[in-house]
Amino acid sequence: METELFYVPERFFDAHQELLQKLPSIEDYGKKPLVTLEKALEPLRPLIDNFEILPWTAKSIMRQPTYDLNYDEAGAIYLYTIWRSKEDQTIPSQLNKALRSGERNRLNAWSSYLHLLVVALNKLPPMRGTIWRYGRGDVTNNYQKDCIWLGFSSCVGPMSNVTNQGKDSVYTVFEIKCINGKAICNYSEFPQDDEVILMPGTRLRVMRKEDLTTRLKKIYLQEDENQLLAKPSAWSLPIDITYRTEQDFKMTIMQPNGEIKSLQSSSKCFGIEQDVLDNIFDY
Template sequence: MKGQKLTAENLRSTYLKVPLLSITEAIQQVPNSWTHLSFCPISLPPYITLPSGWTTNDLAAIKVYTSPCRLYDALNEALRTEKINEIQPWFSYLKLFDTAINKIPPVKRRYCRGIRVAPDSSYKIGTVITWWGVSSVSTNRSVCKNFASLHSGGCCGSLYDIKSISARNITNYSLYPGEAESILLPGTKVKIIKIELDSMSRVYVIDVEAISPDSTDGTVTVKSTTTTTSTPPLDFTAVLPLSTATSNKR
């Protein structure tokens, strides 16, 4: 991979080339500078029955991503640099996470996403935006509004209304099932349809539509952060007691 230029288009094909490791081995590839990883739960309760075709590593990869150890912060920070030297240590985890996510069927519908960051000047109607990070979206608008709301002064949050055919619902595998969370994998591209500012809530409402991967006209990159399957919910509370009803990721 030396000298290779990483793009949103080749990101997935690049990390899928690495060997498929266990969740423990994948986490060990991540730089030691991120100390919170030692608190990530990577084991499953012994009584869990795996969905057909799943491994314990598949489930653990999603569980770790949704956990309060904030692995998602470090992962998305690395992805948004767009630099291969920053992202490469995450390739093994990304492959494991991708493998698990793709065992969940995509659902075509409208989703929402809330972040406490205003859109920058690149957000113009008709522009195609690349989301380099893993994007958490939801079918519960109240959850999205909470993530977008500013609880102190300043301007402004963003509430995305997303039309997608590729989001995959992880509700039954998440530590926070109440968030009705679905996942868009890194490198997702969306087209800006409409932007409006709700002055009362100080939140921009941004209507976007996922586009086909080969559509690149007007593409810009966004670094700032921020329906169901038949499988029964999995109880992870024995592994990691939860202190709050919702997570902080987006």
């Protein structure tokens, strides 16, 4: 049976944009009170495509949030995954550009949404396992020892359906042993992406590198336990949150007829199969 292929947004292929340097302090934003999703997005009106419909869309679809997330928090994650034809005007594109710039003034407009998104992600249980991220071009020379990824890093799990990226381009595959990934397919516009997010300021150790082909390079990374971003308590989380340790969760999918379909899924990761790589890179 052929694997059905889906378009994968550019955020899964932007590892080459990382500057691999220390993150400017953003903990101050966590001291502000949480606001609704509508208020959090208001300063972003000039930056984001189709701004007016985003909050309503997210809250309408996120009708059954889990892990004690409210509608605003679940909606913040969902909006991060929404695809638009103007990719450079999506939330992940603009937010990660601001985070990677190292300029605090570029983050000012994002402070309320950033706060809401981080609180939401920190309510999800940490995921340990193997995940993958991609970069355009051969960036192996940039990774010698340790590195820091400044933005929200969108990675894929082993259940991801990904599109063929063409025959003529060069890519770098990052295989990451993570200890604090955030599996968000329960809150994604595209659950089939099996998206796992690494938080801003994630420290990684380079374990080894290899050339798979002339066009496909691979870097093996191990997530460091010492991260730059503040722990959840510094982001004004409610004190009655209970973190779950199990990795199974229900995937909620909106059907064309408006009904909600729930599937039992698992965020446990296994080694990626060769046919998965073949689906990404036709080499």
